[in-house]
Amino acid sequence: MKSITPHEEIIDKYSIIPxxxxxxxxxxxxxxxGKLKPGEALPPEHEIAEKYxxxxxxxxxxxxxxxxxxxxxxxxxxxxxxxRPKLDDFAFELVNFYEEIQKRGMKPxxxxxxxxxxxxxxxxxxxxxxxxNATCLHIRMVLSADDEPLVYENKYVVYTKQKPILENELKxxxxxxxxxxxxxxxxxxxxxVLQASIATEEEALILGTGLNMPVFVVEQTVYDTEKKPxxxxxxxxxxxxxxxxxxxxxSVDDIS
Amino acid sequence: MKSITPHEEIIDKYSIIPxxxxxxxxxxxxxxxGKLKPGEALPPEHEIAEKYxxxxxxxxxxxxxxxxxxxxxxxxxxxxxxxRPKLDDFAFELVNFYEEIQKRGMKPxxxxxxxxxxxxxxxxxxxxxxxxNATCLHIRMVLSADDEPLVYENKYVVYTKQKPILENELKxxxxxxxxxxxxxxxxxxxxxVLQASIATEEEALILGTGLNMPVFVVEQTVYDTEKKPxxxxxxxxxxxxxxxxxxxxxSVDDIS
DNA sequence: GAGTGGTCTAGACCACGCG
DNA sequence: GCGTGGTCTAGACCACTCA
Numbered sequence: 001m002k003s004i005t006p007h008e009e010i011i012d013k014y015s016i017i018p019x020x021x022x023x024x025x026x027x028x029x030x031x032x033x034g035k036l037k038p039g040e041a042l043p044p045e046h047e048i049a050e051k052y053x054x055x056x057x058x059x060x061x062x063x064x065x066x067x068x069x070x071x072x073x074x075x076x077x078x079x080x081x082x083x084r085p086k087l088d089d090f091a092f093e094l095v096n097f098y099e100e101i102q103k104r105g106m107k108p109x110x111x112x113x114x115x116x117x118x119x120x121x122x123x124x125x126x127x128x129x130x131x132x133n134a135t136c137l138h139i140r141m142v143l144s145a146d147d148e149p150l151v152y153e154n155k156y157v158v159y160t161k162q163k164p165i166l167e168n169e170l171k172x173x174x175x176x177x178x179x180x181x182x183x184x185x186x187x188x189x190x191x192x193v194l195q196a197s198i199a200t201e202e203e204a205l206i207l208g209t210g211l212n213m214p215v216f217v218v219e220q221t222v223y224d225t226e227k228k229p230x231x232x233x234x235x236x237x238x239x240x241x242x243x244x245x246x247x248x249x250x251s252v253d254d255i256s
Numbered sequence: 257m258k259s260i261t262p263h264e265e266i267i268d269k270y271s272i273i274p275x276x277x278x279x280x281x282x283x284x285x286x287x288x289x290g291k292l293k294p295g296e297a298l299p300p301e302h303e304i305a306e307k308y309x310x311x312x313x314x315x316x317x318x319x320x321x322x323x324x325x326x327x328x329x330x331x332x333x334x335x336x337x338x339x340r341p342k343l344d345d346f347a348f349e350l351v352n353f354y355e356e357i358q359k360r361g362m363k364p365x366x367x368x369x370x371x372x373x374x375x376x377x378x379x380x381x382x383x384x385x386x387x388x389n390a391t392c393l394h395i396r397m398v399l400s401a402d403d404e405p406l407v408y409e410n411k412y413v414v415y416t417k418q419k420p421i422l423e424n425e426l427k428x429x430x431x432x433x434x435x436x437x438x439x440x441x442x443x444x445x446x447x448x449v450l451q452a453s454i455a456t457e458e459e460a461l462i463l464g465t466g467l468n469m470p471v472f473v474v475e476q477t478v479y480d481t482e483k484k485p486x487x488x489x490x491x492x493x494x495x496x497x498x499x500x501x502x503x504x505x506x507s508v509d510d511i512s
Numbered sequence: 513g514a515g516t517g518g519t520c521t522a523g524a525c526c527a528c529g530c531g
Numbered sequence: 532g533c534g535t536g537g538t539c540t541a542g543a544c545c546a547c548t549c550a
Contacts, residue, residue, distance in 0.1 A: 019539075045516080054539080055539060056542095058538080070505075071506055075548085076518065078516065078549085080516095188506040192503075197495060198468065245448065245449050249343050249444050250288070250341055250444040274518080300534075316537085331529085333534080
């Protein structure tokens, strides 16, 4: 018995469900299934309108939903394009390490402590939902400001492909970039857990601090379109140097 | 010499600036100036359209901008209403203490340690940008789960009105609520700063923990429409019990 | 200049809330 | 039943990009 294809790419103009929403779901599915890959252009609006026999304004409404979902961006005169999800921005303003440090008038730096192929131990196998002893790529690094260590990072990604480790990926060793290169799907969502803690001996040593140093511990897991974890990392931030700031509410320009 | 009224409530249909954006700014200004107060209804869409001689679709576009800015919400069949800004939600999922604790199957509780009128010391005068010795309302409380202290909070609001302290405001002792009652303007934006630290002796005592307890320190400042601080608070969260989780990226239902 | 997205119009019909 | 917002149409003109 063959099951009926679910979510056919057909719009029911007389459904209770708004047309723009049906179209939104169709386009979303195409993107998540990889039929439309990040960077690719969507068909022109008038073409979509014609294809489904609906008004261009309705098409635009659907696309504007994709835009606010962050899945699509638009370029006047060129087209609508599938976005590359940015998973390494922080909800709190920890955004871009280099920019942040430079904004404060300091010299940012990073040092690679090691890049290795390792076998998953119990903890890692659990985090990445893979078998014990599966091969993973392990990256250790320290981020610093004015040559003073601020962050200690450990990152792991599933290492299925036999791809060699390219310079390219060490220039942008963000979890989502690493996962993009080594996974079959691209990452679409990331989970972060922030804890307050006290540095372990190893962490205190690498960060060059004394004992009883308060630290932020940030765990990040990135997932692909099928909700499988494809990367996991743990970062230790010096608590005496790092503050996370956020603003909530109605905008009204800036507050210093 | 009389200066020309800036930002007149007139729309230039032939301006380079889109009509919907001009209207958005007009409505935003009316809200921030208090001509439209939280809870009040905006004029019906067709009325706005008629007033400015523009299409209703364009009015809707302007209002949809207000909605995504969180300043307006819409009720089908009733109207569009000015929203009350929610400033006590966390960017990280610290949202509502009671709900969060209950969701984890524990019994939430809160204990008032004290409500006082105090005179501003140097620190407080700086935080609230008021004069030394100005009168402030000071609230101290402890939030707990299953009778175990989890959070220690200190909150201060400017105390200009001679209003007595009502039971009402102690039932919702959120900074934005307190500030709403005692200030002239309502709060529209709040700033939070999160730090990792180690509990002071006083904090450890109140939270019932040992020394060297890692804690989150959360400072919150709420501002009114004129960007003047009207409330300030400092909360201490037990780091061994509290994690902050956030998700970033394309939605795709939930991840556990 | 051809193709694209951005804006805007002047209608239309619907479902919902309320008296 | 009336007023409201939600959706949708079939056009239109513009500014932009790129060849």
